Amino acid sequence: MSEKMKAAVFVEPNRIELDEKPIPDVGPLDALVRITTTTICGTDIHILKGEYPVERGLTIGHEPVGVIEKLGSAVQGYAEGQRVIAGAIAPSGHSNASLCGCHAQDGPGTRHGFKGLGGWRFGNTIDGAQAEYLLVPDAMANLAPVPDGLTDEQVLMCPDILSTGFSGAESGRVRIGDTVAVFAQGPIGLCATAGARLMGATTIIGVEAVPERAEISRQVGADHVVDFKKVDPVDEIRRLTDGRGVDVAIEALGLQETFEASLRVLRPGGTLSSLGVYSRDLTVPLDAFLAGLGDHTIVTTLCPGGKERMRRLMNVIASGRLDTRSLVTHHFTLDQIADAYDLFANQRDGVLKVALTP
């Protein structure tokens, strides 16, 4: 093992660059994973632009596929050389938050506090996955072996995109026979659409203006795709549902417009399941909120992580229920990461997700 590795680090706003860093030491609960494939997330673009602050010099990225290079002294149940993934969110398993099932809001202390998001560590509070090696903390809670027969690219969406997207449908508690609207059909919205389909929704309405995305939306489960550039999506969804509204509205973009439209198409008693990362205060219109009397539920979900979640998601892929490879539109080596960020940040060339291989 060489002592140095390449890693994409945050230098300053609008500058993420490939750098050399020492390969990290392995503590008793850690595992060192040699990355074989990783990708860039919309959140990384927020970091790149300086909208979401991280420390200078931090390695970015939270979607690892790789091979176990070295195991900590207290880690049992794994073998070096094993192919694994880890979720974007890396719960400890032993915090109070984790023990009550709130893995993403894990905290450093013994109790989970006002500050949340403690489970999101990779590329946020510790070095991330856009590198040759990744140190995975609390390895026994996080490393999920990849089933034989699945390629890196088949499981690349599991750590974040698939987990987050599905959680939109799961937190919305979609039931057989539900009508569901999904606002925005980017990678996460597409996985939310697929999740709603997997859970038994019988009318699924995607909202998207990009024709390629609309096409994939139909492939993964949408019965209708509403082009918000051609029609008012609230009016159109009202029409499609005979004035009834939807049982579950999934927000997958993070804007006031989509949040508000999600609320406006919701039937009384329905659930707005929000996945977007917002960058401004939100307004809840009084009429859409039925003055607080509509038996509405608004629920937000941060990407569920941990090895059990990853095991289940890889089962979805292995069973053939869903193939997420169509989401990977471009390929780069780690050395080309500047180009990859440039393409992805500017959403050029119909990009959905890129695959990065060190």
Add this chain to the structure above:
Amino acid sequence: MSEKMKAAVFVEPNRIELDEKPIPDVGPLDALVRITTTTICGTDIHILKGEYPVERGLTIGHEPVGVIEKLGSAVQGYAEGQRVIAGAIAPSGHSNASLCGCHAQDGPGTRHGFKGLGGWRFGNTIDGAQAEYLLVPDAMANLAPVPDGLTDEQVLMCPDILSTGFSGAESGRVRIGDTVAVFAQGPIGLCATAGARLMGATTIIGVEAVPERAEISRQVGADHVVDFKKVDPVDEIRRLTDGRGVDVAIEALGLQETFEASLRVLRPGGTLSSLGVYSRDLTVPLDAFLAGLGDHTIVTTLCPGGKERMRRLMNVIASGRLDTRSLVTHHFTLDQIADAYDLFANQRDGVLKVALTP
């Protein structure tokens, strides 16, 4: 039976007056109830002020205690002369909304639509309870016999205040060992506090500045009462919870300040259970909302109704678990209703709730 009755009707904004109206005819599914005790609700004050529009001439009020005077031809299982209450919300039982358990959002058609609140009929879309007689539609779904030994005043809070207040804790899914904050300790907030206590919360924090209300708050279950005029309630709740925040925050007032404070004291993964009737758009601050990544749930609940709900609430009273008589601070006859509205609307003389007897 006289052919005319007295009823408090909405004449125009700031004018609710006692008038004479015909005693209504009884349709096949209806029951005519002779009111023996009723009360005034905060919502009635919104109607009085013209903030919540209703038709001129409508009889106000949705909290009936009385005696069955006459039963519709298709109504079975009841007897004339029986003492009954009906919930403020009168579900049909047979609508699609009702059949999936969403009774308060019942609708006139076969499916529940964009317009909600269909279950709230008394004093909203049909004549209400501040009268000598009340016509109860879908009587078999709504009339709940009063157990022997309970007085009118003991069950007077069941139709709305107790049902709404408890639902704050129920929709918040309070669990044994939870920490719960309840913003505002008016009648509904006090019942939310009692509900949180009944469901096993072990640290309950009421927020209230009126000393008499703070005192009742402690009696019905609060471990701490925070006077928001003396300390910042967000800071104080943070201090009381060692920086951890609350598992459930119940909003029981309907203002931006209390909604926002509820969100700010909520731990990641916690639930904001909102009972207030808002009169303006709400703002959700980005930081308090953790940018949409906090695994928060915001849930609103309209007073649960129907006879099974009333049966359960009267069980609470009959079992001695809670005594709501301390909430009834003043007594009036129906003839004095103008005085009652004046007192209640202006919150004079420490009023919590009034009892009105025709």
Add this chain to the structure above:
Amino acid sequence: MSEKMKAAVFVEPNRIELDEKPIPDVGPLDALVRITTTTICGTDIHILKGEYPVERGLTIGHEPVGVIEKLGSAVQGYAEGQRVIAGAIAPSGHSNASLCGCHAQDGPGTRHGFKGLGGWRFGNTIDGAQAEYLLVPDAMANLAPVPDGLTDEQVLMCPDILSTGFSGAESGRVRIGDTVAVFAQGPIGLCATAGARLMGATTIIGVEAVPERAEISRQVGADHVVDFKKVDPVDEIRRLTDGRGVDVAIEALGLQETFEASLRVLRPGGTLSSLGVYSRDLTVPLDAFLAGLGDHTIVTTLCPGGKERMRRLMNVIASGRLDTRSLVTHHFTLDQIADAYDLFANQRDGVLKVALTP
């Protein structure tokens, strides 16, 4: 309208015969439905054999598809001539059981008592659907309009088979990524398999020895079908799950063997969802039950009914998510009902379900 109609009545054990009966009068809450298609259920065979006692002279059958012939005076929201179905279970909507969502255990009084099953009325406590006309009580809670474009045969499984089968997966709370075993692939087991697939199970194991049923099982969602005549199903499911067991086991037959095997293949913390109608006491083996320490859930479900349930199930059909026509293997007129019972009771000629047309 002729004053007499044909109806299949229970005469004595092993004798169900076509007879003439008066067309029933329509009460204020009722609707008279002219049956256009109906079918025979396994429960009807229990009645035929005298294993499930009903009154002599009762019309059998609880799976109606038809046209509204006449509406009761208090029934609103429907029109004569409308195509409708009603669930096998006909809740009142207004009983205490119904109001708390327990529609199938509806009761005649104001509270649901020790005696359950009160929601099952057709062909049990009142005249049923194997006739030219059916009187539907509490019509507003039970009549579900058939969407344009769906044939009788497309919706014929909704009143019982599809509702019961799906409920096996729903009560088992199947989640994305679950492993589910379904014991017996008769009509209800096949719909349970389809339900598990619709809810996101990624490994579905049907247990069935009849090749035609095994084939349909694979078509509607099974990943594996275990032939219990060739291998021990408990061993085989253990092998297929790498010794892990299943998250949900659905019992769809009603025998000790299948109940016990369901428990034996269940992982600790899993759910046994039981649909079968048992005819003997059951034994729960100590070892399979982990001495009561396995965090197991055993849940039984009686066919969910009511018009909202029917609306949702017809949505499943209309959306193309599932086509149940392959379950209808034989066709008879009402006049041929003796032949239909003979075929169905003896499970001859690969019969799954029959369609009966008056």
Add this chain to the structure above:
Amino acid sequence: MSEKMKAAVFVEPNRIELDEKPIPDVGPLDALVRITTTTICGTDIHILKGEYPVERGLTIGHEPVGVIEKLGSAVQGYAEGQRVIAGAIAPSGHSNASLCGCHAQDGPGTRHGFKGLGGWRFGNTIDGAQAEYLLVPDAMANLAPVPDGLTDEQVLMCPDILSTGFSGAESGRVRIGDTVAVFAQGPIGLCATAGARLMGATTIIGVEAVPERAEISRQVGADHVVDFKKVDPVDEIRRLTDGRGVDVAIEALGLQETFEASLRVLRPGGTLSSLGVYSRDLTVPLDAFLAGLGDHTIVTTLCPGGKERMRRLMNVIASGRLDTRSLVTHHFTLDQIADAYDLFANQRDGVLKVALTP
């Protein structure tokens, strides 16, 4: 620190004796706890009698209260000298079972398998708490600091009795206004009664023949106590509920009679929450089970463990909601453990629980 310690070990059936053992070494994830108070459980009596097999030489006991003596090298967030408890069930936090919330069914591998109960380690698969020192594995998931001001005896019921008892009500999903029956009012049944009360049940019926236990039952929450030696409890509960049955029946003994009676008093749609450790196959009577059509749920729960659970239970005690000291009827030193077992096994002298102090 002396190198040897005293420990109560299983020698052979009917023989648990105090022996000397080495004080265990501390692995990286472990903590060594000096026991200050512990107790004997009914399960220990099963072990004593040889009914529940454990290895010879194993130290018995799973209810530790103590002080941290030494922390493993990888354990963070604790300090030596800190007062702590650990639950009877010691989940790893990082297993697949733990990560999906099924802590008690934790397993040694990466997936939870047919064999359950993996979370119960103390006095079952590893040395237990009836000793001078206890080695706690996965310390960060299991050690819960005792709040200042609580004595050992106040928290002694938390590790097992209170956690198990409350779980009877929690798994039964007791709601405000429920009627609950609890079969047997031993220590666990009493805590189930208290749990039902804490969760809002308004009619609680304990079943118990020992007058002292009946008395405590009333103190902790029962509205009625039925003496099964004087009346048939099924008949009496039917009478007390006006023929309606109970919403939740909690079995807290582990016998066919109590299991069966629990089912017989259950309303259709109700839940039988079973806590007992059974020693024989169970019979489910066809009539009580409504032939599998009663919408019944039967749920079993193994004592919930982990530090978050312990934190919540200690909150219950600290808040004054419940005082479990009345359950501790006798005191012994560890040296007197033979006498303690003799008293407890034979249920002499009105014993409920004993306190053992090394």
